[in-house]
Amino acid sequence: MTEARVICDATDLPVSADLEKGFGDAPGSCGGNHQARGGSRTGALLRAEGFTDIRYDDASEIRAIAPVAHGKVDFAPIYACESVRAIDAGERVTLLARVMVGCFELFAREGIGSIAELKGKSIGVQTSGSLSQQLVTLMAAQVGLDPVNDVHWITAPKVKPIELFVQGKIDAFLGFPPAPQDLRARRIGHVIVNTGVDRPWSQYFCCTIAGNPDYVRAYPTATKRALRAILKATDLCVTELARVARQLVDGSFTPRYDYALQTLSDNPYKWREYDAEDTIRWYALRLHEVGLIKSSPQKIIADGTDWRFLNELKRELKA
Secondary structure (H helix, E strand, C coil): CHHHHHHHHHCCCCCCEEECCCCCCCCCCCCCCCCCCCCCHHHHHHHHCCCCCEEECCCCCCCCHHHHHCCCCCEEEEEHHHHHHHHHCCCCCEEEEECCCCCCEEEECCCCCCCHHHCCCEEEECCCCCHHHHHHHHHHHHCCCCCCCCCEEEECCCCCHHHHHHCCCCCEEEECCCHHHHHHHHCCCEEEEECCCCCCHHHCCCEEEEECHHHHHHCHHHHHHHHHHHHHHHHHHHHCHHHHHHHHHHCCCCCCHHHHHHHHHHCCCCCCCCCHHHHHHHHHHHHHHCCCCCCCHHHHHHHHECCHHHHHHHHHCCC
16 A cells, blocks of 8 residues: 555645534634644645644555545545445445546556557456456456456565566556656566556546545535645645645655656646546446446446535636
8 A cells, every 4th residue: 555655645635634523514613633744735725724623544545445434534535446346335435526637557567568468467466356456457358358367466465566576577567656656767667558648547537535424414614625625735736846746755755756746747637627427437337347346337426426515616716
């Protein structure tokens, strides 16, 4: 999950936040202790929205489905693929907004030029059923490969896939920041899928903001304020690249300024442009095709999304 953590940090979002519940529908009537993590631009924007008690659950990281579903945290960034599977499994999460397009890249050794050429090859994943395996499964199925029989999945819980790739022990793996930046700097392997620019992946969001349904229903004003702060922080990743990258390093979110700057530069933040529901529908269709979910896209959208706040903020926060 180190890679996922860096993605979250690169977008300058809180890993997950437990926000003061004093707002209700009366903006500004909140109190409590401020416990924000140093260096977070989102934390400052949340305070500007009137929040005074901001807490970060570092242990949950970006795959914070269970903490959100169980009410441990109120909001968290979650990969679209995993959010769809969570809703299908009956987890109590409500998807509220989208954040960015494309943050993961499929690396392969020299001599492999496409996903189709992975037939019979070895692909490294941290654990069976991991997010990486889910995403590469979808990629393989898109080009007609059988993800079960046509590729060899290599799992090594104690060794990161990037280490196996560097050692030449696997043919491919899915890299999340800062792995792609590191491999490019070392000139190891090459990218056969960049989800930030390659279709169809570049047409859909990779990350969403999920909220606890009870919090969203009980505190709609606070929910909208929290989303406003997160989306403003997302905008800063576009308009103030160098400043945000430096702040990530100064706040000990990531050690290397050049990797942080490249990550921010490489990842499109198009929360105004693309339709969040299209992303959920597309992932639901693809996951259903490979047997990873049972629900229809319509049921996933009906059971686990609420775009009211996002639609209002799109009108308010014009580019």
